[in-house]
Amino acid sequence: xxxxxVESREIVLDGQRVAYTLRRSVRKTLGLRIDQxxxxxxxxxxxxVREVEAFIRSHGAWVIDKLKHHAEPAEHAPFDVAxxxxxxxxxxxxxxxxxxxxxxxxxxxxxxxxxxELALRSGGDARQLLLRxxxxxxxxxFKNRVEEFCLRLGRPVPAVSLSNAxxxxxxxxxxxxxxxxxxxxxLPLGLVDYVVAHEVAHLVEMNHSPRFWSVVESLYPEHMAAxxxxxxxxxxxxxx
Numbered sequence: 001x002x003x004x005x006v007e008s009r010e011i012v013l014d015g016q017r018v019a020y021t022l023r024r025s026v027r028k029t030l031g032l033r034i035d036q037x038x039x040x041x042x043x044x045x046x047x048x049v050r051e052v053e054a055f056i057r058s059h060g061a062w063v064i065d066k067l068k069h070h071a072e073p074a075e076h077a078p079f080d081v082a083x084x085x086x087x088x089x090x091x092x093x094x095x096x097x098x099x100x101x102x103x104x105x106x107x108x109x110x111x112x113x114x115x116x117e118l119a120l121r122s123g124g125d126a127r128q129l130l131l132r133x134x135x136x137x138x139x140x141x142f143k144n145r146v147e148e149f150c151l152r153l154g155r156p157v158p159a160v161s162l163s164n165a166x167x168x169x170x171x172x173x174x175x176x177x178x179x180x181x182x183x184x185x186x187l188p189l190g191l192v193d194y195v196v197a198h199e200v201a202h203l204v205e206m207n208h209s210p211r212f213w214s215v216v217e218s219l220y221p222e223h224m225a226a227x228x229x230x231x232x233x234x235x236x237x238x239x240x
Contacts, residue, residue, distance in 0.1 A: 005023065005024050005025070006021060006022070006023055006024075007021070007022040008020075008021060008022075008213070008223075008224055008227060009021075009022050009049075009208055010208040011053050011056055011057070011208070013056070013057065013060040013063060013064055014060060014061075014064055016064065016165075016168060017168055017171065017208075018039060018063065018064070018067065018168075019038055019039070019227065020038065020039035020040065020041050020056070021037075021038070021039070021040045021041070022041050022043065022052060023040060023041065023042045023043070024043055024044070024045045024047070025042060025043075025044070025045065026044070026045065027042055027043070027044055028044060029044070030042065030043045030044075030047065030051075030052070030055045031043075032055075032056070032059055032062075032063065034063065034066040034067060037228070037231050038067070038231055039056075039063060039067065041055070041056060043055075077239070078239050078240070079238035079239055079240045081096065081126045081127045081130055081240070082096065083096060083097060083098045084096065084097070087116065087130075087186075087238060088186045088187075088237070088238070089114075089116070089134070089137070089185060089186065090141075090185065090186075090187070090188060090189055090192070091186075091187060091188030091189070091191075092114060093114070094113075094114045094115065094116045095113050095114065095115050095116070096115075096116050096118060096130070097115050097116070097117045097118070098117075098118050098120060098126065099117050099118065099119045099120070100119060100120065100121070100122075101119025101120065101121065102119065102121055103119070103120060103121050103124050103129055104119050104129075105117065105118060105119070105129060105130070105132070105133030105136070106119055107133075107137070116130070116133065118130060118133075127240065130240060131240050134182065134185050134186075134240070135162055135182045135185075137185055138162065138180075138182045138184060138185035139160070139161075139162055139182075141185070141192070142160055142162075142180045142184070142192070142196065143160045145192060145193055145196045146158070146160050146178055146196055146199075146200060149193075149196055149197055149200040149219055150200055150203070152219060153200065153203065153204065153215070153219070155200070155203045155204070158172075158177035158178050158203065159176065159177030159178070160177060160178050160179075160180065161176070161177065161178075161179050161180075162179065162180065162181070162182045163179040163180060163181050163182070164181065164182065165179075165181060168181070169181045169184060169195045169230070170195050170196070170198065170199040171199065172199045172200075172202035172203065172206070174206070178196075178199045178200070180195060180196065180199065181195075183237055186237045186238065187230070187233055187237075190226065191226055191229060191230050191233065193220060194220050194222075194223055194226035194227065194230065195230070197216055197219040197220035197223065198216055198220075198223070200219065201215040201216045201219060
């Protein structure tokens with residue numbers, strides 16, 4: 001059986017897992033392209049995966065640098081944490097409201113608007129309080145989703161923590177468990193679940209072999225579409 005013309009794969013570069021699209025065609029040389037969709041590797045039809053990955057690693061520093069540039073565009077201004085500002089939470093629009101209190105975040109789901117109340121003490125930092133509230137909400141949700149996918153696989157639930165990595169949404173380690181980027185809290189639950197399914201699949205396969213991708217597909221059949229949607233959504237997330 002011939003290799004598929006287009007594959008979604010991943011490789012570890014400098015300790016970071018990097019997703020890439022592998023495209024086979026009638027071309028005669030190997031080439032790399034990085035744009036808003038991520039890394040694409042173009043290769044001749046019969047090029048083996050080992051040769052592809054050796055080629056990527058030979059340009060590893062360049063790949064990491066370019067991906068970081070696309071992941072964190074310099075032109076994005078920080079999110080304006082102001083009373084009445086709209087912010088995405090799990091794909092829905094929530095509105096900030098300032099109040100007085102003991103530095104806590106209150107989530108109001110009833111009423112005509114979904115409201116995130118920042119109950120600030122005098123002199124409190126609204127930005128830091130919002131960040132803490134989003135991260136707390138994210139961690140609770142992520143733990144729940146990891147548990148759900150682990151139950152589907154019949155695997156023990158690992159430790160779950162937050163990350164702030166610049167080039168990846170999640171990671172999985174046999175020692176430290178699963179780490180998920182806190183900014184996933186802004187995205188629709190379907191995209192959160194894609195990232196969670198990907199990391200949970202690493203509890204079965206700590207590589208990116210065909211078996212790994214079959215585990216991902218069993219947990220999240222629409223993973224290729226979700227991966228594309230995740231790349232597109234990343235550039236629109238608020239910078240807090």
